[in-house]
Amino acid sequence: MSEIKLSNITKLYGSQLAVPGLDLEIPKGSFVTLLGPSGCGKTTTLRMIAGLEQPSSGEVSLAGKPVYSSTTGMFVAPERRGLGFIFQSYALWPNMKVDRNITLALTEAKLPALTVKARLQEALEKVQLTGLEGRYPSELSGGQQQRVAVARLIAARNSILLMDEPLSNLDAKLRTEMRTELKRLHRELGATTVYVTHDQVEALTMSDIIVVMKDGIIQQQGNPYEIYHNPANLFVAEFIGDPKINLFSGVVKRVGGEARLSLCGTELPLPAGMNLSEGPVTVGVRPENIAIHDRPTGAGIAAEVDVVQPTGSQTIISLLLKGQRITVLIPRFENSLPKKNVWIELSFDHINFFDPAGRRIETAQVRQPASHAA
Ligand SMILES: Nc1ncnc2c1ncn2[C@@H]1O[C@H](COP(=O)(O)OP(=O)(O)OP(=O)(O)O)[C@@H](O)[C@H]1O
Numbered sequence: 001m002s003e004i005k006l007s008n009i010t011k012l013y014g015s016q017l018a019v020p021g022l023d024l025e026i027p028k029g030s031f032v033t034l035l036g037p038s039g040c041g042k043t044t045t046l047r048m049i050a051g052l053e054q055p056s057s058g059e060v061s062l063a064g065k066p067v068y069s070s071t072t073g074m075f076v077a078p079e080r081r082g083l084g085f086i087f088q089s090y091a092l093w094p095n096m097k098v099d100r101n102i103t104l105a106l107t108e109a110k111l112p113a114l115t116v117k118a119r120l121q122e123a124l125e126k127v128q129l130t131g132l133e134g135r136y137p138s139e140l141s142g143g144q145q146q147r148v149a150v151a152r153l154i155a156a157r158n159s160i161l162l163m164d165e166p167l168s169n170l171d172a173k174l175r176t177e178m179r180t181e182l183k184r185l186h187r188e189l190g191a192t193t194v195y196v197t198h199d200q201v202e203a204l205t206m207s208d209i210i211v212v213m214k215d216g217i218i219q220q221q222g223n224p225y226e227i228y229h230n231p232a233n234l235f236v237a238e239f240i241g242d243p244k245i246n247l248f249s250g251v252v253k254r255v256g257g258e259a260r261l262s263l264c265g266t267e268l269p270l271p272a273g274m275n276l277s278e279g280p281v282t283v284g285v286r287p288e289n290i291a292i293h294d295r296p297t298g299a300g301i302a303a304e305v306d307v308v309q310p311t312g313s314q315t316i317i318s319l320l321l322k323g324q325r326i327t328v329l330i331p332r333f334e335n336s337l338p339k340k341n342v343w344i345e346l347s348f349d350h351i352n353f354f355d356p357a358g359r360r361i362e363t364a365q366v367r368q369p370a371s372h373a374a
């Protein structure tokens with residue numbers, strides 16, 4: 001059963017339609033991430049689930065019970081929805097020390113003092129703030145304040161957790177650590193989690209389901225594998241992936257029953273069984289699915305190496321291919337490549353084809369892990 005259900009939810013701010021009619025079902029116990037660019041309606045959607053924002057129309061239910069309905073006029077106040085949340089502004093009580101900020105809800109719920117103490121210690125340890133419990137929020141850095149908000153969530157143990165960019169103020173190392181901690185927390189608590197971010201790495205690493213939004217509209221909903229490898233449209237394809245997906249204009253032709261792809265002045269045979277009709281397509285190839293050769297190969301396309309950027313375990317290579325800049329990612333450290341003139345080959349392991357309207361129409365996919373098979 002869905003733990004959270006939004007049916008045809010709209011949100012108007014004055015005359016601006018921030019959310020034009022959203023349907024979303026979140027299964028119990030899942031970690032669902034709302035992902036999208038700034039202003040796409042992630043926070044608004046989360047606040048409507050929490051009850052901090054009243055939708056303009058539609059219905060919201062939690063655990064099968066309606067908490068908002070524009071037809072009946074029902075609206076359950078946020079504090080009666082049994083949720084734990086962290087919002088972009090993490091709203092700590094400035095007049096309370098860290099320990100009280102973390103345990104306020106527990107003491108108000110009249111939990112035994114020993115339980116409260118144990119939960120406080122555990123939460124402080126998880127966010128690495130042990131020793132700072134006697135400080136006021138104003139005596140902490142932004143990142144530390146954010147971790148107090150996460151600790152409060154850990155201590156409360158609600159069955160639904162809503163988080164809006166809870167790691168945005170942390171430095172890169174701490175963010176990676178906290179990502180692991182939040183994922184573990186989700187697993188331990190078994191709580192249904194809705195997580196908002198515009199950081200695709202957070203979305204890919206933590207989620208069971210990613211919901212990609214643009215202008216208040218869901219573009220695609222799927223597991224991280226589907227979102228990354230089978231993006232529903234060009235928006236999702238370009239939003240996910242760093243370095244970005246390479247896009248080529250191509251034309252599909254059929255010659256004597258065989259499908260061929262004309263691209264960058266070359267013709268490549270397409271794998272058999274692909275359901276593509278003749279005509280223009282946009283071809284999307286992720287940087288790791290392009291090979292670089294130092295001599296011409298059958299399906300190779302001539303290109304020129306421009307910039308080589310090692311990042312440690314990988315190297316990003318920027319090339320010029322008939323005036324178009326493309327990016328290739330290789331899984332090793334390279335300071336430079338021996339030759340400037342190279343030949344690139346697209347791996348038909350994973351190539352997406354999009355129609356002129358930007359919708360994905362086909363994916364060439366040779367290998368697919370069994371767990372992700374449709
Ligand atoms: N209180 C408000 N009054 C008027 N417009 C608002 C209000 N809150 C949000 N909006 C508008 O609604 C749209 C969605 O905003 P929202 O805060 O949900 O975006 P977001 O996806 O969370 O973005 P970000 O990643 O920047 O936090 C934006 O165009 C925003 O300007």
Ligand SMILES: [Mg+2]
Nearest residue numbers: 042043044088
């Ligand atoms: Mg936001």
